[in-house]
Amino acid sequence: MIKVVNLHKSFGELEVLKGINTEIKKGEVVCIIGASGSGKSTFLRCLNLLEEPTEGDIYIDGLSIKELGKDINRLRQRLGMVFQQFNLFPHMTVMDNVTLAPIKLKKQEPKVAQEKAISLLRKVGLPDKDHVYPNQLSGGQKQRVAIARALAMDPDIMLFDEPTSALDPEMVGEVLQVMQQLAMEGMTMIVVTHEMGFAREVADRILFMDDGIIAEEETPEEIFNNAKEERTRAFLSRVL
Amino acid sequence: MSFLVDIYKTLSDAIYINLIKEDRYLLFIKGLGVSLKLTVYAAMLGVIIGLLVAFARMTKNKVLNKVASLYINLIRGTPAVVQLVIIYYAILGSSSLPKIVIASVAFGINSGAYVAELIRAGIQAVDKGQMEAARSLGFSYGQSMRYIIIPQAVKNILPALVSEFIVLLKETAIAGYIALDDLTRMGDIVRSRTFDAYTPFIIVALIYLYVTSILTYFLGKLERRMSISD
């Protein structure tokens, strides 16, 4: 579904991604772990072209992102993204946050979009918050609305960039639970996370990133019990 | 006691010759009308110029960028009164346009530079994550601006714009330099007739204060309304 070939990304002089190669299959849940600054966010943001790669290529369903041109907006509709800082639209109600994109971009009837939104909000455990503004929600609730907002576009793939890192500890669980449910329903997911419990339990595969490359790529069992790379073991011993 | 009577007499005399005699209060009213008209015309022009220049500064077009920042630096780096006089004598003075139009253009050009900067600041103050969230949903840059960024920026910009209009109203007090009969100049005219140096300008000051207080009151209301859904 996604194939990444020799992906490089530099910001000016600073080379952040130094040749990433990997493949993500439909229905797979891939967790990306690694130290802060190792390039996890940059990699994720390259996948939906929030950052433009400086070298290499990404194929989505066999189509190179270099050949997209104006279709980049259509591509992004297929890739939902959830941010660490939620990034809900503060000037809109929860309902409008969730329905804006389907109404404007997919030309859905407002009624249809709203019904869909209600069912998505129920799914993330917030059935009665549709008329509330984001500033009246807790962090955990905001992030669940952000997930519903991304799902409203019926994406094929969901990207999560440390979705629980900005949350109070007691709210981490409610968000992870929604993500786990999503994974069980067969959503293709790429999740940057520091929640090792979640990665171990939910991921089909774990990418350990170090200094701009994928240092190790394995099943959770292998990574957690049997890591081949010394730096993987060193990282895990620090975070576990 | 006679001391108080003296004060009363001085005051009522002053008010009589500066306001009542020969219907001089009408001069102040007329002057206020000119000042307000000038402010409104200049503000409208300033908003139009400000919008254009703000977007010129934010596009990727390097030429537009340069022109816009040159304009902003030129206006902000020189005194308004100098700009007014230059525009009057060198550019528009030879035409037969009414002075109020020339002054409106001059103050509009001046205000446009400040408005452009506050529009740009208002847009840039919107969190970067908002644009990213919008783009990640599939909105184009233009759609993201329209549905997500601008509605939030307006909340930053509107109060700042009202403040700018208050500043502009006071700034128009230099319109007398091109012999436009605005409020301040009317004060000067009354002074030249009554030979009372203080009272006309105290009256002028009170009128400005009254109008700016009303605007400030609305500004406060506006700021509270804009912050409700943040």
Ligand SMILES: Nc1ncnc2c1ncn2[C@@H]1O[C@H](COP(=O)(O)OP(=O)(O)O)[C@@H](O)[C@H]1O
């Ligand atoms: N827009 C940017 N401009 C310049 N440097 C950046 C930018 N984004 C990220 N970086 C740098 O790239 C490196 C990797 O960042 P990031 O991908 O956010 O790492 P991680 O998500 O693993 O913590 C960091 O050194 C960071 O400072």
Ligand SMILES: [Mg+2]
């Ligand atoms: Mg990061």
